[in-house]
Amino acid sequence: xxxxxxxxxxxxxxxxxxxxxxxxxxxxxxxxxxxxxxxxxxxxxxxxxxxxxxxxxxxxxxxxxxxxxxxxxxxxxxxxxxxxxxxxxxxxxxxxxxxxxxxxxxxxxxxxxxxxxxxxxxxxxxxxxxxxxxxxxxxxxxxxxxxxxxxxxxxxxxxxxxxxxxxxxxxxxxxxxxxxxxxxxxxxxxxxxxxxxxxxxxxxxxxxxxxxxxxxxxxxxxxxxxxxxxxxxxxxxxxxxxxxxxxxxxxxxxxxxxxxxxxxxxxxxxxxxxxxxxxxxxxxxxxxxxxxxxxxxxxxxxxxxxxxxxxxxxx
Amino acid sequence: xxxxxxxxxxxxxxxxxxxxxxxxxxxxxxxxxxxxxxxxxxxxxxxxxxxxxxxxxxxxxxxxxxxxxxxxxxxxxxxxxxxxxxxxxxxxxxxxxxxxxxxxxxxxxxxxxxxxxxxxxxxxxxxxxxxxxxxxxxxxxxxxxxxxxxxxxxxxxxxxxxxxxxxxxxxxxxxxxxxxxxxxxxxxxxxxxxxxxxxxxxxxxxxxxxxxxxxxxxxxxxxxxxxxxxxxxxxxxxxxxxxxxxxxxxxxxxxxxxxxxxxxxxxxxxxxxxxxxxxxxxxxxxxxxxxxxxxxxxxxxxxxxxxxxxxxxxxxxxxxxxxxxxxxxxxxxxxxxxxxxxxxxxxxxxxxxxxxxxxxxxxxxxxxxxxxxxxxxxxxxxxxxxxxxxxxxxxxxxxxxxxxxxxxxxxxxxxxxxxxxxxxxxxxxxxxxxxxxxxxxxxxxxxxxxxxxxxxxxxxxxxxxxxxxxxxxxxxxxxxxxxxxxxxxxxxxxxxxxxxxxxxxxxxxxxxxxxxxxxxxxxxxxxxxxxxxxxxxxxxxxxxxxxxxxxxxxxxxxxxxxxxxxxxxxxxxxxxxxxxxxxxxxxxxxxxxxxxxxxxxxxxxxxxxxxxxxxxxxxxxxxxxxxxxxxxxxxxxxxxxxxxxxxxxxxxxxxxxxxxxxxxxxxxxxxxxxxxxxxxx
Numbered sequence: 001x002x003x004x005x006x007x008x009x010x011x012x013x014x015x016x017x018x019x020x021x022x023x024x025x026x027x028x029x030x031x032x033x034x035x036x037x038x039x040x041x042x043x044x045x046x047x048x049x050x051x052x053x054x055x056x057x058x059x060x061x062x063x064x065x066x067x068x069x070x071x072x073x074x075x076x077x078x079x080x081x082x083x084x085x086x087x088x089x090x091x092x093x094x095x096x097x098x099x100x101x102x103x104x105x106x107x108x109x110x111x112x113x114x115x116x117x118x119x120x121x122x123x124x125x126x127x128x129x130x131x132x133x134x135x136x137x138x139x140x141x142x143x144x145x146x147x148x149x150x151x152x153x154x155x156x157x158x159x160x161x162x163x164x165x166x167x168x169x170x171x172x173x174x175x176x177x178x179x180x181x182x183x184x185x186x187x188x189x190x191x192x193x194x195x196x197x198x199x200x201x202x203x204x205x206x207x208x209x210x211x212x213x214x215x216x217x218x219x220x221x222x223x224x225x226x227x228x229x230x231x232x233x234x235x236x237x238x239x240x241x242x243x244x245x246x247x248x249x250x251x252x253x254x255x256x257x258x259x260x261x262x263x264x265x266x267x268x269x270x271x272x273x274x275x276x277x278x279x280x281x282x283x284x285x286x287x288x289x290x291x292x293x294x295x296x297x298x299x300x301x302x303x304x305x306x307x308x309x310x311x312x313x314x315x
Numbered sequence: 316x317x318x319x320x321x322x323x324x325x326x327x328x329x330x331x332x333x334x335x336x337x338x339x340x341x342x343x344x345x346x347x348x349x350x351x352x353x354x355x356x357x358x359x360x361x362x363x364x365x366x367x368x369x370x371x372x373x374x375x376x377x378x379x380x381x382x383x384x385x386x387x388x389x390x391x392x393x394x395x396x397x398x399x400x401x402x403x404x405x406x407x408x409x410x411x412x413x414x415x416x417x418x419x420x421x422x423x424x425x426x427x428x429x430x431x432x433x434x435x436x437x438x439x440x441x442x443x444x445x446x447x448x449x450x451x452x453x454x455x456x457x458x459x460x461x462x463x464x465x466x467x468x469x470x471x472x473x474x475x476x477x478x479x480x481x482x483x484x485x486x487x488x489x490x491x492x493x494x495x496x497x498x499x500x501x502x503x504x505x506x507x508x509x510x511x512x513x514x515x516x517x518x519x520x521x522x523x524x525x526x527x528x529x530x531x532x533x534x535x536x537x538x539x540x541x542x543x544x545x546x547x548x549x550x551x552x553x554x555x556x557x558x559x560x561x562x563x564x565x566x567x568x569x570x571x572x573x574x575x576x577x578x579x580x581x582x583x584x585x586x587x588x589x590x591x592x593x594x595x596x597x598x599x600x601x602x603x604x605x606x607x608x609x610x611x612x613x614x615x616x617x618x619x620x621x622x623x624x625x626x627x628x629x630x631x632x633x634x635x636x637x638x639x640x641x642x643x644x645x646x647x648x649x650x651x652x653x654x655x656x657x658x659x660x661x662x663x664x665x666x667x668x669x670x671x672x673x674x675x676x677x678x679x680x681x682x683x684x685x686x687x688x689x690x691x692x693x694x695x696x697x698x699x700x701x702x703x704x705x706x707x708x709x710x711x712x713x714x715x716x717x718x719x720x721x722x723x724x725x726x727x728x729x730x731x732x733x734x735x736x737x738x739x740x741x742x743x744x745x746x747x748x749x750x751x752x753x754x755x756x757x758x759x760x761x762x763x764x765x766x767x768x769x770x771x772x773x774x775x776x777x778x779x780x781x782x783x784x785x786x787x788x789x790x791x792x793x794x795x796x797x798x799x800x801x802x803x804x805x806x807x808x809x810x811x812x813x814x815x816x817x818x819x820x821x822x823x824x825x826x827x828x829x830x831x832x833x834x835x836x837x838x839x840x841x842x843x844x845x846x847x848x849x850x851x852x853x854x855x856x857x858x859x860x861x862x863x864x865x866x867x868x869x870x871x872x873x874x875x876x877x878x879x880x881x882x883x884x885x886x887x888x889x890x891x892x893x894x895x896x897x898x899x900x901x902x903x904x905x906x907x908x909x910x911x912x913x914x915x916x917x918x919x920x921x922x923x924x925x926x927x928x929x930x931x932x933x934x935x936x937x938x939x940x941x942x943x944x945x946x947x948x949x950x951x952x953x954x955x956x957x958x959x960x961x962x963x964x965x966x967x968x969x970x971x972x973x974x975x976x977x978x979x980x981x982x983x984x985x986x987x988x989x990x991x992x993x994x995x996x
Contacts (some may be wrong), residue, residue: 047886055894056789058709058742060720063776063875065922070874090851091866096730102775103729109779116707116788117897122911128779129917131773139742139768144759146746152860198569200898211895215882221350285670289921300762307758 003086004256009259012078014229015039015222017266022196024274031137035205036164039225045219054115054211063269064111065137065212065219071104074224081233082258084155093152094234101227105131108220112208119200123207127283130192130204133292134182140299141182144175145238147306154237161207162246170309174302176239180276181295183235185288190277192288202282232269233262240265317810318629330713334384335392335409338417338462341380342455349451352444360443360922362443363432363804370451371808377458378421381414385829393464397572399471406526408464412597413830416461416589418829422815423619423680424454430688430808431574433801440572441485447484451762453479453578460586466515466525476586477504480579482572496566503563504554508554514546515785518598530598547594548610550951555587556795558617559950565624568636569700573691576632580639581684585676588646595654595658596837597607597641597667607654608756614651618644621638622773623922626780627915627946629702631690634781636682636725641774646672652748655760655839659751662838667854668744669838670830675737677826678725679818682734684724685812686781686955692805693785696798700874702911704782711798714806716786721813723782726821728774731864731871733819736852743854746758789905821864823852829943843863925949 019039026033053062075097077088092100101305146152148169149160185192187206197203200210209220238246243261245254283291348366355361391410398405410415430452430885456479459472481504505966519525520533535543595602609688621641628634649672656665692715699705709716724731730739753755754926790796791866801809819826851863852926882888897903906964919926927947972983 014412035847047882050887051890052893052896053890055892056707056710056895058787060709060787066872066875070483070871073874073878075869077870088866088870090861090865091870092730092859095734095860096867097861099728099730099735099739102727102772103724106557106724106727106775106779108731110783110787111786112710112785113779116902116905116908117896117903118907118909119898121783121913122790123976124437124779124783125909125917127915128776132769132776135772136765136768140765143746147749150744151858152743153858156858204336210898213896215886219878286920296765300765303761304758 001039001174001207002083003088004012006082007077007188008308010226010229010233011073011268013223014076014225016226017229017232020267021274021277022269024271026280029087029237034266039221042267043218043222046213046221047211047215049214050215053212053213053216058114061111061211062112062216064107065216065223067107068104068217068223069226071100073105075100075230076226076233077229078108078154078232079230080155081235081262082124082242082255084158084243086155089155092238094145094154094157094264095139095152097234097289098138098142101230102131102135104227109210112211115211117211118201119210119306123210125251126204127208130185130288131265133289134295136180137292137296137299138186140246140296140303141175141179141238143231144171144302147303155276158237158241158247161241162244162314166170169306171306172239174298174305177297178234178299178302179235179238181229181291181298184273184276185292185295186233189273191280191283194282197282202285204285209228211231213231229266232266235269236262236265273299320334321937333392333394334380334389334414334885335394335407335462336908336989337395338377338409338458339407340379342458344373345370345451345455345458347446349455352447354380354444355708356442356444359435359443363435366447367428367432368450368804369835371425372453374421374424374428374454378418378425378911380860381417381421381831384409384419385411385832387541388832388835399467401463402524403467403469405470406464406528407459407462408527410593411836412439412589413461415829415833416585416676417458419585419677419680420454420457420582422677423479423812424578426681426807426808426815427574427577427581427688429686429811430577430691430805433804433808434688434691436609436695440489441482446483446486446572447579448465449479449577450578452824453483453583456991457582457586459842461589464527466512466527466530470508470512470515472614473508473586475506477501477584480571480575480583483575484567484579486572486575486913487570493570496563497677500563500567505551507550510546510550512550513593513830514543514550517543517546518594520707527593527598531600533600535599535601537601537603538857540599541606542682544595545593545604550614551587551591551594551649552613555584555591555638555647557613557643557647558620558640561621561640562948562951563615564640565628565633565636568639568687569630569632569894573632573687573694576635577684577687577691579711580636581680582738584639584643585680588650590644591647591650592837595650596657602658604652604655604658604753604756607651607658608645608760609653610654610859611760611763612646612651614644614649615643615763616644618648618770619766619773619927620644621923622770622777623918624743624948625777626773626918627926629911629915630700631693631702631705631781631785632687632700634702634777635686638777639683641770642675642944644766644918645738645741645770646675648672648763649675649737649744651840652741652744652760652763655751655756656744657838659753661747661750663855664744664747664750666831666834666838667740667747670827671737671740671744673833674740674819674823674826675734676818678733678737681812681815681819682722682725685778685809685816686719686726688805688809688812688969689719689722690785692801692809693798696800697792697795699792699795702784705785705790705793705795706788706908708798709785709794710787711790712786712800714800715809718806718809719811721785721816723778724961725816728771729775730862731820733816736820736862736864737825738767738989740854742767743860746860747855748972753838776918780911784911784914788908789903791905791908799866821868822849823864827852838918844937845925867886869909869944919946927952 059236112120340597396405456475556564625637653669748760835900
């Protein structure tokens with residue numbers, strides 16, 4: 001039952017997280033901030049509009065928003081954001097989660113190519129490029145986690161962490177930095193993409209959504225915010241698993257504490273993301289490989305540090 | 316005949332008819348089918364509506380027999396056929412390894428033969444009956460390659476396979492490029508065959524017994540064992556398309572008719588994988604970790620190479636051919652990793668890696684056949700192979716587009732389809748590489764996992780390009796408006812393969828069990844633990860990692876359904892059709908879409924070192940600006956052309972001997988006689 005509660009919370013809270021980041025960004029940039037509920041109002045408005053769909057759009061185009069939303073909700077059911085006792089979590093470990101995100105990415109790219117506009121295909125190409133550059137780095141991050149805790153299943157990682165109370169392994173720091181870099185790239189944030197841009201030629205993610213309107217756009221936007229939320233929760237599970245209700249501790253009190261911890265972590269993480277985004281400039285698209293190669297090398301460095309320091313591997 | 320076979324296939328488990336005999340009956344049946352077509356050589360109706368469907372039924376029975384054999388995990392069966400040369404009877408053997416590859420042949424062959432029944436048109440290239448003969452001989456020879464238990468029969472079947480496929484590749488022999496591609500294929504096939512022959516020669520170990528049983532017993536020194544392994548790697552690598560022996564693949568696959576491309580890519584390349592497994596895990600009794608490391612490195616390099624080249628192709632079948640190189644690379648990576656684990660005494664992880672390689676072989680035979688066949692339908696509908704002249708076919712060919720989408724998602728390695736399962740298993744086995752007991756291997760090999768992740772993600776890029784350019788967007792040529800969908804036999808064949816992709820994706824337990832029957836035999840009892848229910852698969856331990864395609868599929872479908880209903884109820888379903896917005900830009904032409912070249916651009920930019928590029932850029936003052944780019948394989952100039960020149964020079968030197976005058980030849984004979992006499996006396 002908690003499974004559904006967790007998913008419902010994720011669906012509800014994800015746009016809020018997005019709103020919180022834009023609010024922080026606005027503050028840092030000395031603009032007057034939109035209210036926190038702005039994302040919800042946006043969604044409400046979009047759901048009530050009539051959808052305008054291009055004449056040639058196929059079923060793939062219209063179905064993709066639902067598929068995106070479906071994969072992201074499913075991912076939220078697998079990631080232990082509040083508790084580790086998740087019946088769905090056995091369906092996919094962290095590697096399979098990357099695969100699930102890749103499914104969403106491929107669907108969105110195909111949908112962007114469906115109508116055959118110049119910007120759509122351009123966005124799809126760039127999105128897939130960022131994708132294949134980011135995945136090796138992400139996998140190396142997971143490799144680090146596996147070496148430390150002997151599992152790629154996120155709930156087990158959290159349980160294992162709770163059971164050990166070890167000091168932080170130095171490799172984790174490298175992996176965490178690499179993960180944040182990948183998170184920024186995969187979620188279309190600065191420095192790879194600018195979510196607030198209005199220049200079509202510099203767009204990546206937004207370029208793929210240009211043809212979507214009304215409820216389709218609403219679902220895609222909601223799915224994007226869920227994706228960011230999911231990535232943040234993966235990060236928490238890998239690097240900051242404090243407060244997540246672990247195995248056998250799923251009463252009312254630990255779960256309430258878990259909700260509080262999650263909200264606190266999201267608040268801090270949102271502010272930190274806004275800070276990173278405000279401090280950095282968007283990179284040219286050709287610089288993206290260098291950026292992601294750096295993330296990859298950091299993760300590899302973490303791996304080597306771990307192996308060279310000879311920490312115990314208990315797999 | 317067919318009904319009889321089917322019944323005997325069912326009763327086989329009851330009264331224990333040897334599975335091997337049933338398989339041989341099917342092989343004979345294929346040959347008879349092939350010959351039967353010759354009665355009415357130009358009748359497409361007989362060939363298409365009778366012989367090919369019967370051949371498909373034969374494939375299905377092979378799959379059934381092999382599947383039952385694997386499911387029961389039966390002991391191997393041997394048989395000696397008094398055919399062939401007087402003192403060299405044919406030895407045949409069916410064990411779990413060969414049964415697995417026969418299962419693959421049967422499943423993929425069923426779809427391909429069904430499709431072929433609707434595919435061939437009269438009046439193009441080779442007469443239908445001849446095609447039918449070559450096709451079924453090809454099928455039969457592949458089955459015999461897998462069943463052979465002595466080097467002699469193996470080589471006979473291997474060569475029959477190469478020759479029959481050569482004739483199939485050159486079925487449109489009036490086109491010079493196709494003849495050239497066929498020749499290159501034949502050349503590489505024979506270079507490979509020589510290496511395999513030499514490999515068998517080494518492996519008999521002085522006993523001059525060429526049965527596989529004798530080879531299992533032969534004791535080789537580490538040097539000769541390594542020589543045999545390397546020869547096998549080159550020989551089978553040339554057939555499989557491992558870089559740098561891959562040059563024939565992107566030439567021959569596009570030249571062949573689509574069902575033949577599917578057959579070659581889907582099944583024939585796997586016979587090379589089978590041969591490699593047979594030799595390195597069964598026939599050779601010593602193994603060294605260096606072999607595994609070499610194979611791993613070659614596999615990863617091939618996979619990366621294939622993926623990168625696939626991304627810059629502009630011909631849809633060449634793109635798929637390069638993607639085959641990539642997938643073969645992934646399979647060899649798995650085998651190499653298994654060898655590495657096995658030689659380091661980690662049999663459980665070896666079983667995991669080997670299972671991943673086996674399942675990926677099966678998966679590749681399904682989705683690659685599916686995509687090759689889909690390109691066949693596209694080719695028939697549009698007469699275009701160039702990606703620059705296709706587009707928007709999802710609206711004209713909804714069946715093919717939908718079924719090809721399944722194949723596209725599967726080959727891109729996306730859950731919950733089958734491609735993801737094998738790649739996930741392989742990544743799982745990479746996770747254990749830090750346990751390798753070698754100081755540098757345990758740090759280097761984990762990086763292979765990152766390379767694999769890059770390859771898989773690149774293949775997703777390639778497949779988005781493939782599908783997006785062919786089926787999505789606006790038609791790039793006016794003639795595409797007349798494209799028609801595939802006929803029902805073609806749809807049936809495509810549907811069968813797509814069904815296989817989905818079924819293995821959501822129920823990988825079945826193939827995992829089959830692979831377990833193989834690894835259990837070749838690795839001395841080690842198999843991937845099957846503590847998995849119908850829901851999840853668990854490679855090593857439940858706490859470590861688990862995956863369930865079924866839950867993912869049901870989850871996505873469930874959430875999509877609920878969301879759809881909720882959106883309809885709480886909001887509305889109103890929709891109007893308009894022109895595309897495209898940021899308000901009023902002019903829209905198909906030429907403004909990204910092209911296949913455009914989609915290759917980031918790859919050319921990033922992996923420039925792999926290519927030899929000739930670019931022709933327009934100057935600003937050109938009246939008719941023209942942009943042209945020609946991309947070539949670097950290895951072609953670095954390796955193949957120098958070799959060809961060397962051979963040419965040698966041949967020229969040999970040509971000096973040929974004076975063309977009778978007196979000189981008589982002199983040669985005379986001199987030879989004298990030399991021989993000197994030796995004798």
